[in-house]
Amino acid sequence: MTGITRLEKLFKDTPGVKLMTHVVGGFPDIQTSKKLIIEMANSGSDIIEVQLPFSDPIADGPVILAANYTALKNDVRTSDVLSMLEEVRKEIETPLLVMSYMNPLFAYGFEKFFDKMVSIGLDGVIIPDSPPEEKDDDPAALCDERDLAYVPLIAPTIGDKRIGQVAAVSKSPFVYAVLRLGVTGKATNLEDDLLDYIDTIRKLSGKYVAAGFGIKDKSQLEKLKGHADCGVIGSAVIRLINKSIEEKHDPVKAVGEYIRELTS
């Protein structure tokens, strides 16, 4: 069981706010990113998104951008990340998403890439620069055909009408709500209006909602209860990895402890 089916089952069967964590493939190096994913799964992450390193990640903040840059300097290729995920999939059952900008997928070939994802047993994609208007390279349709979840991104700046349109672009059981203006990695106050906004998305999309951008601690995750179905943690993990490396600690162990703390 993979793809849309696996994710649907996760949201249906697991109670409470689930946790999605983020890794840049090849950061800090390809082997450590593999260990991080497995450790995340074993520590309680319900979904893991793995980003393909790219030179121009226009929706990411400085922390994730720097991680992309490190991976590229290590000469990590799209095929390296896929091989790593192939190995990971043999060890864990946790849903795995690929987060990528359009161009790494375009360069690889959308169909070829999605076929590869299916053959490895990966579950879906998040593409931040793929608005529904651009139909030339229609990754949403290509994912639907393959039972892969094409997870739409929804921002607080867009109106109600568009929320419905964006959510309906694919058969993904959930959408990804961007909780604040701007880019990943700055603190979010989960004010009431943001929670209202999550409720609105849930109502208008008729889908499960993962809420992300700026979440870092357990209290923030708890506030999502009754509103979002999943909290997403991105930059906070990369900051922790950077700090561990700086202090000469094992980043894998530190990330495991952090996630256990969040999910305890």
Place this chain on the structure above:
Amino acid sequence: MNYKKRHFGSYGGRYIPEVLYPAFEELEEAYFRLKDDPDFIAELIYLQKHYIGRPTPLYFAENLTSDLGGAKLYFKMEGLAHTGAHKINNAVGQALLAKKMGKKRLIAETGAGQHGLATAAAAAKMGLECDVFMGEVDMARQHPNVLGMGVFGARVIPVTDGSRTLTDAVNAALKNWTERVSDTHYLLGSALGPHPYPAMVRDFQSVIGEEVKKDILEIEGRLPDKLIACVGGGSNSIGLFNTFLNDDVELIGVEAGGEGPDTQKHAIRMSGNGRIGIVQAYKSYFLQDDNGSLKTTHSISAGLDYAGIGPELAHLADEGRIKFTHAIDSEVLDAVKMTARREGILPALESAHALAEAFKQAPKLSGDSIIVVNISGRGDKDLFITGPYFDGKNWKAFLQNEIKRLSGETS
């Protein structure tokens, strides 16, 4: 009017993160409403005439024409526009648009600093706040423009991400816009990026070609045989070519050959190994690796040192309407020298790429053919790059003396 048309063939588009959706809708609506508004047009024409100094001359390069012994060479003198390059045409146009939209602040990306300088000047003129994003590496090598922007009252914000050059400055400006869309207009500097920028920048730059057409008909009584322009992102070239797209005129774009097409140090996209991609929210040709990441580029002229190209130019190249070629750094420096020596005109290094190509072509053509070259900017800004080449020993001594003088003053 079909302003929802956001592609040129299969290029262009608007591959933006969803947070930017309302900002782009607002900009698109405002631009296509105001561009044909008589008051807006009248104000723009006033500014073009009295602030920018338009029309810029179409100059017959008599000495070079006679030296080369072929086609008649005409230069479109965009370097005589205010702030020294064609960049001001777009900066003033968009600044006026921003003001009409009720925006209080302009942001811009800049590589060499020319677009930043033009934006800073336009912001000062219009009474708008201005923040310019510039890669740290570019700031270090283009300090005179950093200084200039500051004098105009703009804040230059160093970009420390990635390769710390133009491409990172574009990303930083886009991100900043996502955080502050309500009072801010992003004044993008070239005919690229997500829709409506390629169309809008082309429209604001088309005054170049319109003036050329009028003047050449007046002087020669006919259209030129060839138009030649340098191509970085493509704003001066599309500005020159746009009016001639349906005419029987050959259009030639010259890319930065850097240290040569066989090295890794160039910015040859169309006449080399550029491949189609979707980067920085538009689809076009990019210099990229197998994984879709942009390659670092090189050119002696910072203004052409960019991995992407405007989507309309990509489309026109596919259609065979524009031919692309390149000039390498050494040819460019020779072209600067020749133009300065024989015509008393100091072209920008960017523009000298177009001149280098014109000098190759002119001798092969008969004396009754006409070439128009766009001198998109003047070369004063390049003194720190050309100084060591033209007069290395004295230039170094001058800089050393300056440092001594300044140390004496401050110690």
